[in-house]
Amino acid sequence: MIKPRLEMLLERxxxxxxxxMAPFYVGLVITLAALLVVFFQELLRELPKVLSMTPxxxxxxxxxLIDLSLAxxxxxxxxxxxxxxxxxxxxxxxxxxxxxxxxTVDFSGxxxxxxxxxxxxxxxxxxxxxxKLSEPGTVMDETRLLWLVIVHLSFVVSGVLLAxxxxxxxxxxxx
Numbered sequence: 001m002i003k004p005r006l007e008m009l010l011e012r013x014x015x016x017x018x019x020x021m022a023p024f025y026v027g028l029v030i031t032l033a034a035l036l037v038v039f040f041q042e043l044l045r046e047l048p049k050v051l052s053m054t055p056x057x058x059x060x061x062x063x064x065l066i067d068l069s070l071a072x073x074x075x076x077x078x079x080x081x082x083x084x085x086x087x088x089x090x091x092x093x094x095x096x097x098x099x100x101x102x103x104t105v106d107f108s109g110x111x112x113x114x115x116x117x118x119x120x121x122x123x124x125x126x127x128x129x130x131x132k133l134s135e136p137g138t139v140m141d142e143t144r145l146l147w148l149v150i151v152h153l154s155f156v157v158s159g160v161l162l163a164x165x166x167x168x169x170x171x172x173x174x175x
Contacts, residue, residue, distance in 0.1 A: 032075045
């Protein structure tokens with residue numbers, strides 16, 4: 001049976017509309033560059049103090065840089081996986097540096113990587129807040145700490161529930 005011309009044009013237009021997502025991924029690459037600038041600003045601000053740092057200060061510096069690195073990794077994963085899942089395949093299959101996960105992270109995997117990164121970033125923010133309490137003269141802001149814990153636990157619970165939903169969905173699809 002031959003499809004009516006209007007239906008065929010509509011379907012081609014809908015399929016081509018996926019390219020409207022491409023500017024979002026370009027925006028994420030620009031955001032990645034901005035994170036790189038912030039990373040080096042933080043590094044250059046902290047390096048002159050390294051000889052006078054306490055262990056807690058050094059840990060806080062490292063946690064801040066790790067936090068920025070995790071956010072950057074997240075941007076790369078979302079950009080590449082999102083582009084490949086929703087726009088077009090990236091033709092780098094023969095490149096020796098192509099990450100193993102490229103082309104294999106589906107939408108469900110992308111959600112799990114996203115929530116895992118958010119939980120890690122939240123945990124680092126919480127740890128930084130607790131480490132700052134060891135600084136002399138620091139006043140404990142119990143309300144802020146409570147909210148940091150609540151937000152972090154919300155992310156953890158959300159991650160567990162997302163994983164559970166994906167697991168349940170995989171069991172239903174296999175029947």
